[in-house]
Amino acid sequence: SAVISQKPSRDICQRGTSLTIQCQVDSQVTMMFWYRQQPGQSLTLIATANQGSEATYESGFVIDKFPISRPNLTFSTLTVSNMSPEDSSIYLCSVRYDGANVLTFGAGSRLTVL
Amino acid sequence: QQPVQSPQAVILREGEDAVINCSSSKALYSVHWYRQKHGEAPVFLMILLKGGEQKGHEKISASFNEKKQQSSLYLTASQLSYSGTYFCGTEIQGGSEKLVFGKGMKLTVNP
Numbered sequence: 001s002a003v004i005s006q007k008p009s010r011d012i013c014q015r016g017t018s019l020t021i022q023c024q025v026d027s028q029v030t031m032m033f034w035y036r037q038q039p040g041q042s043l044t045l046i047a048t049a050n051q052g053s054e055a056t057y058e059s060g061f062v063i064d065k066f067p068i069s070r071p072n073l074t075f076s077t078l079t080v081s082n083m084s085p086e087d088s089s090i091y092l093c094s095v096r097y098d099g100a101n102v103l104t105f106g107a108g109s110r111l112t113v114l
Numbered sequence: 115q116q117p118v119q120s121p122q123a124v125i126l127r128e129g130e131d132a133v134i135n136c137s138s139s140k141a142l143y144s145v146h147w148y149r150q151k152h153g154e155a156p157v158f159l160m161i162l163l164k165g166g167e168q169k170g171h172e173k174i175s176a177s178f179n180e181k182k183q184q185s186s187l188y189l190t191a192s193q194l195s196y197s198g199t200y201f202c203g204t205e206i207q208g209g210s211e212k213l214v215f216g217k218g219m220k221l222t223v224n225p
Binding site: 107 | 146213
């Protein structure tokens with residue numbers, strides 16, 4: 001089965017700072033997605049990150065706030081910039097293995113902003 | 115574009131059945147079902163593709179009505195381990211393979 005590692009698993013940050021979340025996948029994948037899950041809420045897609053192209057952001061999410069890098073087919077980062085308490089959420093990396101329909105999630109990064 | 119799930123929450127006794135519904139206003143290519151336990155990542159349960167057959171394994175099955183853009187997840191003879199939040203994720207036709215998730219249905223199974 002798929003192995004997706006996210007770091008950090010949790011962090012507590014101060015308002016106004018930035019945090020970068022890393023996502024490492026055990027094999028090469030084309031499609032990677034970043035989701036946000038606010039407490040008790042659903043999974044909201046932030047952006048699609050494909051290697052070799054700019055990330056595609058969903059309505060309500062902008063690159064200045066959530067810059068994404070995708071340097072190769074097994075790795076991606078999501079940065080949450082200039083954080084406020086409203087950014088306190090779980091951020092999840094997910095992938096679709098090439099040729100598969102299933103979306104596999106990492107364990108998530110729980111972010112608390114004070 | 116977010117699919118609508120119903121009901122929002124259900125409490126069952128072990129051995130009882132449950133049905134979770136998911137509907138979309140868009141023409142769908144696929145519907146995915148996931149279960150998430152508290153503090154854990156969502157786990158894939160099954161996928162239904164446009165033109166595909168009804169899926170199922172053991173006591174969990176699902177259907178997809180393409181004409182109505184609706185899917186249902188059927189939990190039969192529920193077990194304590196079925197407790198969690200169930201999300202449907204929909205992929206629209208001609209979409210970019212991304213999934214949009216409903217708000218979820220919280221299931222509690224009691225002894």
